[in-house]
Amino acid sequence: xxxxxxxxxxxxxxxxxxxxxxxxxxxxxxxxxxxxxxxxxxxxxxxxxxxxxxxxxxxxxxxxxxxxxxxxxxxxxxxxxxxxxxxxxxxxxxxxxxxxxx
Numbered sequence: 001x002x003x004x005x006x007x008x009x010x011x012x013x014x015x016x017x018x019x020x021x022x023x024x025x026x027x028x029x030x031x032x033x034x035x036x037x038x039x040x041x042x043x044x045x046x047x048x049x050x051x052x053x054x055x056x057x058x059x060x061x062x063x064x065x066x067x068x069x070x071x072x073x074x075x076x077x078x079x080x081x082x083x084x085x086x087x088x089x090x091x092x093x094x095x096x097x098x099x100x101x102x
Contacts, residue, residue: 011058012041017065018074025094032075033082033089034062059089066092 012020017037024030024040038044038058047058067090069075074096082091 011061012037012043012065014065014068016041017062018069021069021075021094029094031078031082032066032092032094034059034066035089037062037066063090066090069096072096 020037020041021032030036030040035044038047047055050058066075067077070077070092074094075092076095078091078093080091081088083089
């Protein structure tokens with residue numbers, strides 16, 4: 001039996017993350033945090049079952065991807081920390097026009 005890494009099961013690729021943000025933004029404007037991404041991607045319950053270190057790894061990975069989108073001008077980082085999802089997270093607003101929009 002092949003065992004999957006639990007962190008890999010709840011990880012989004014950068015393209016999947018961008019598609020998720022663009023689709024959600026068509027309906028409502030959101031503040032994007034790692035916790036918000038997990039909720040919008042319906043991965044919240046899976047992540048909650050991970051141990052602390054695995055959850056931390058997932059959240060840091062998503063936060064890093066959000067920061068990468070900000071450096072590309074697709075998201076804009078908020079000055080104040082946000083308490084969405086896991087609390088006291090870096091928040092981002094969607095501002096970009098990206099060629100991969102769906």
